[in-house]
Amino acid sequence: MTIGAGGGSRSNSRSSRTNKYSTSKLRNSQHGSGAAGGGSALGGQPLNGPSMGPGKGDIKHRFEIIRKLGSGTYGKVSLAYDHKNEREVAVKLIKKSAIENKQDLVRIRREIRIMSALKHPNIIQIFEVFENRDKIILVMEYASGGELYDYVSTYGSLPEPEARRIFRQITSAVLYCHK
Template identity: 60%
Template sequence: QVAIKSIRKDKIKDEQDLVHIRREIEIMSSLNHPHIISVHEVFESSSKIVIVMEYASKGDLYDYISERQRLTEQEARHFFRQVVSAVYYCHKNGIVHRDLKLENILLDANGNIKVRG
């Protein structure tokens, strides 16, 4: 399974935003880490940009915690280690996430963290 993100170019405000989007896609495509969402393919037409990426079937960490009201210490430690590993990898490669929040931390089918851009 994959997730598909489609960006309509007519919704992009100016050329600078388009440059920013392309740069973000380039960065995400270059990353290879078990706890970062991988980009499989990018298609661009005159009207849209389509990004095919890894699918995280268990949703985001915000919803996961909200549904359970709490995490066990073991769960929290498990998630925290994986997030720190992903962030360390980014920083080691000169990349700063700038929007790390529970909604951007996803869970795959095995309950492992997948940080999205």
């Protein structure tokens, strides 16, 4: 679970940083390989989920990588600015070369399809999905507050009202998923 600005589960407010991100190109030299790394744009193949559709955008020019948010087994997540929709997003890059077997790839694709269909205020929304032979890119809602685990680790034991608020958000999301 992620925690958004203002104590909510996510941040929906439009970024006031439009002028700061006026360039339309990713700064791959400053931020590593980024979402459009390897020099190839993925303006084409959406993966069964929310999408711009084939040929309607060039990720390399549409999303400006701001900073790395984290990394995991299959790739990394970066904060990016979406110039088309004028908002901050999280861009998750999944390297297919890091996926060890076909069953894991099937599981990842199934999870993406399921998550793309969910629309709930306490569940991060997947806006768009792109795939080519080397990678899968997820463009997701950015929750500025970070991971719940990090939040609890940072603040230690939470006051009861705060713990209740978070618990209500979690149970609301779980209930929604099981309907």
